[in-house]
Amino acid sequence: MEQQTVFERIYAVVRRIPAGKVASYRQVAWLAGNPRWARVVGYALHRNPNPDTIPCHRVVTKDGRVAPGFAFGGAQIQIQFLEQEGIGFSDGHVIMSQYQWQCTPDQLK
Template sequence: MTEKGSNFFEKVYDVVRKIPYGRVCSYGLIARYLGSPQSARMVGWAMNASHIKEDVPAHRVVNRVGLLTGKHHFEGTNLMQQLLENEGIQVKENKIVDFDQCLWNPVENLPNIT
């Protein structure tokens, strides 16, 4: 991984650490907050690599419609879902129930970084 990519990953992890308990964020919203709206997939790659960062709540990052698209990167069959449900988030058929109510937007909740 390049130094630039590594730096982007660290910025992603900093944002993900700020997602409140019981809330979720999307890959695209994180990319937009970081000033790279076309980099949602790169945010996903950062989440896939986050297993080495125990303090990153990667389970709180889902796709733009609330699907648990990263769940296969967690140990166990339903660990991502179990972690979300432990925080009071309902999941049905791999999708967040009441997604709009659970969604946390860093653009609206964190200081502007650009």
């Protein structure tokens, strides 16, 4: 049954991120099952971005900075997406204390 790859679990988590909120790579990894998967999260989104189903623009670094090599056309594009959802920035980074997705693995079930 549980033949799900880590990638699929990661995608599943990213899909649950609500509009107007962001999650860090670390956080996605944690929710997906293992906090040490942060790199894998980035790798997964880079290798297999499904823009239609996966809102990968809502995933940022732990500091609220966007990824340097964002697939859709650079960090500026990603920032624009987030601003459209009402996410507030300060000095080029998301105000994590205010806009970070508050979620526990239990809520994902």
